Ligand SMILES: [Zn+2]
């Protein structure tokens with residue numbers, strides 16, 4: 001494995017952009033591909049979402065650069081939800097076309113059956129030249145349940161996220177004493193800064209805080225500035241300063257602000273950093289906050 005230390009998980013961001021791919025000169029630093037993150041620990045290979053970023057991940061796998069055994073792969077793909085930006089890359093994920101590779105695709109119990117239908121429908125002849133049957137790898141779809149889910153030494157927990165249109169799942173991976181949480185596509189403002197009353201709100205906020213508590217890495221929806229958020233209430237995405245504040249209260253160690261708005265250019269991020277950076281620098285204990293950047297690999 002290309003991972004320098006076999007005891008650390010290797011987290012790689014392949015796509016960090018929300019909503020729609022945004023290639024071009026103004027996004028080349030933080031990236032234009034839609035969500036995809038890989039977590040590799042020993043023999044356990046995890047993929048979070050199949051946005052357009054999964055294409056480059058697949059090409060590196062095929063290239064042998066990641067040291068994975070193509071033709072004999074075993075991968076676990078966790079789909080947070082089926083909005084287009086989280087599944088649109090799957091038909092371009094070349095390892096799925098290779099016989100002998102094995103994939104288990106996980107999704108919300110509310111979406112199973114349905115999940116298979118959506119993934120195959122996007123490869124219908126009206127949208128794509130080859131159907132799902134062209135994927136020669138061994139694919140299976142598994143409904144998430146309350147049963148304990150362990151992949152090798154990785155323990156997986158999940159929760160439904162209510163505050164996103166159509167629903168969305170957040171995932172937590174406990175690996176060798178470390179915790180990585182993937183919680184994209186959620187409007188946490190509805191929980192921590194509610195404008196209207198929602199039943200069970202207190203229970204939901206407690207669940208969220210417990211889920212992210214002490215995480216070594218939280219990959220969090222941070223699509224809007226606080227000013228932008230005011231005109232996007234109910235769209236299912238969070239405001240950045242609130243994400244930073246809540247993560248700090250939960251003693252999170254590192255926050256990757258993720259699911260960038262398509263309109264945010266590299267320059268915009270750099271300018272925004274000057275505004276938000278002091279907000280968390282003042283906080284003790286210190287927490288590391290950064291914009292998730294396509295191509296970034298980090299050991300956890
Ligand atoms: Zn999204």
Ligand SMILES: [Zn+2]
Nearest residue numbers: 081083164185
């Ligand atoms: Zn979404």
